[in-house]
Amino acid sequence: MGSERLSSIKSEYDGFYRDLLGQGRLPLKDTKVGFWGAAITDEAFAALRKAGLTKSSRFLDLGSGDGKVTLLAALLCKEAHGVEYDPELFNKSVEVAQKLGVGNVKFFNYDFFDHSLEGYDVVFIHPDKPMSRGVEQKLKDELNGKLVVYGHHFHPTSFKRKMKFNSGETLVSVYAVKQMKAR
Numbered sequence: 001m002g003s004e005r006l007s008s009i010k011s012e013y014d015g016f017y018r019d020l021l022g023q024g025r026l027p028l029k030d031t032k033v034g035f036w037g038a039a040i041t042d043e044a045f046a047a048l049r050k051a052g053l054t055k056s057s058r059f060l061d062l063g064s065g066d067g068k069v070t071l072l073a074a075l076l077c078k079e080a081h082g083v084e085y086d087p088e089l090f091n092k093s094v095e096v097a098q099k100l101g102v103g104n105v106k107f108f109n110y111d112f113f114d115h116s117l118e119g120y121d122v123v124f125i126h127p128d129k130p131m132s133r134g135v136e137q138k139l140k141d142e143l144n145g146k147l148v149v150y151g152h153h154f155h156p157t158s159f160k161r162k163m164k165f166n167s168g169e170t171l172v173s174v175y176a177v178k179q180m181k182a183r
Contacts, residue, residue, distance in 0.1 A: 002075065005075055005100070005102075006041075006045060006072070006075060008100050009041065009068065009071050009072060009075075009096070009100065010041045010042075012096045012099065012100065013038070013041060013066065013068050013096070016066065016092060016096075017038060027066075029086070029089075031063075031065075031084075031085050031086035031089065032085065032086070033085045033111055034063050034085070034128045034129070035128040036063070036065040036066070036086065036089060037065075037126075038065070038066065038068070039065075039068055039069050039126070039150075040168060040170075041068065041072070042168070043167045043168035043169075043170055044068065044069050044072055044150070044167070045072045045075075046167045046168075047148070047150060047165075047167035047170070047172040048069070048072055048073050048076055048124075048148075049076060050165055050167065050172070051122070051146070051148045051163070051172065051174050052122075052146070052174070053073060053076040053077045053122060054076070054077065055076075055077065055078055056077070056078055056121075057076070057077035057078060057079075057121040057122050058077070058078060058079045058081075058119060058120045058121050058122070059073040059074075059077045059079065059080040059081065059120065059121070059122045059123075059124065060080075060081045060082070060083070060115075060117065060120040060122070060123045060124065061073065061080070061081070061082040061083070061124045061125075062083055062112040062115075062123060062124065062125045062135075063083070063084060063085075063112055063125065063126070063128070064082025064083055064084045064089075064093060064107065065084060065086075065089050065093075066089050066092045066093060066096075067082050067084070067089070067090075067092060067093025067094075067096055067097065067105075067107060068096075069082070069124060069126075069150075070082035070093065070105055070107065071093075071096060071097060071100070071102055071105060073122075073124070074102050074104050074105040077104075077121075077122070078104065079104050079105075079106075080104060080105045080106075081105070081106050081107070081108065081120075082105070082106075082107045082108070083107075083108045083110065083111075083112040083115045084107065084108070084109060085109070085110060085111050085112075087109060090107055090108075090109040093107045094107055113134065113138060116142060117138065117139065117142035117143050117144075118142055118144065119144075120143075120144075120145055121145040121146065122145055122146050122148060123139070123143055123145065123146070123147050123148070124147075124148045124150065125147070125148070125149055125150070126149075126150040126151050127149065127151065127153065127154035127155075128154070129154060130154050131154055131155070131156045131157075132157070136156045136157070136158060136159075139156065139159070140158060140159075146162075146174055146175065146176060147159060147174070147175040147176075148172065148173070148174050148175075149172070149173045149174075149175065150170060150172055151170060151171060152170070152171045155173060155175075156175060159175035159176060160175060160176050161173050161174070161175050162174050162175065162176050
């Protein structure tokens with residue numbers, strides 16, 4: 001996993017947030033399709049580890065924001081992808097991944113409703129609105145692995161929670177589809 005890589009990711013994003021604050025901006029914003037707020041590096045990394053990412057996992061972050069969680073996941077799994085609608089946040093993700101030389105990560109710049117969930121072992125989301133507004137149906141139709149929900153609000157109703165824990169002050173829940181689809 002490399003504590004040096006973890007430190008590099010943390011340092012890059014700490015600098016990014018300092019720059020935003022220096023411009024009079026907070027590390028959060030409306031992305032026109034959702035809302036982004038910066039994740040706390042150590043809490044997010046601990047949550048991913050406890051949620052069970054493995055070297056064989058394929059990971060997807062829905063609404064990946066600045067890419068931090070996706071890059072943290074790349075330290076733990078085979079392949080990590082992030083989907084982000086906002087061009088500024090997407091560009092930051094790509095910039096940091098390239099600067100740090102993270103080769104097992106890929107970012108997509110569009111609405112995550114346009115991205116297939118098939119083939120991912122772990123799908124991560126920090127929801128900013130009720131899942132009943134389309135996200136839960138997409139997950140039911142396409143998810144074949146685990147769903148990791150980061151945060152206290154907006155949890156699915158049709159998935160069975162397998163695990164819940166706090167990472168710092170943040171609730172993390174791991175779900176499985178109630179009825180597995182036939183392949």
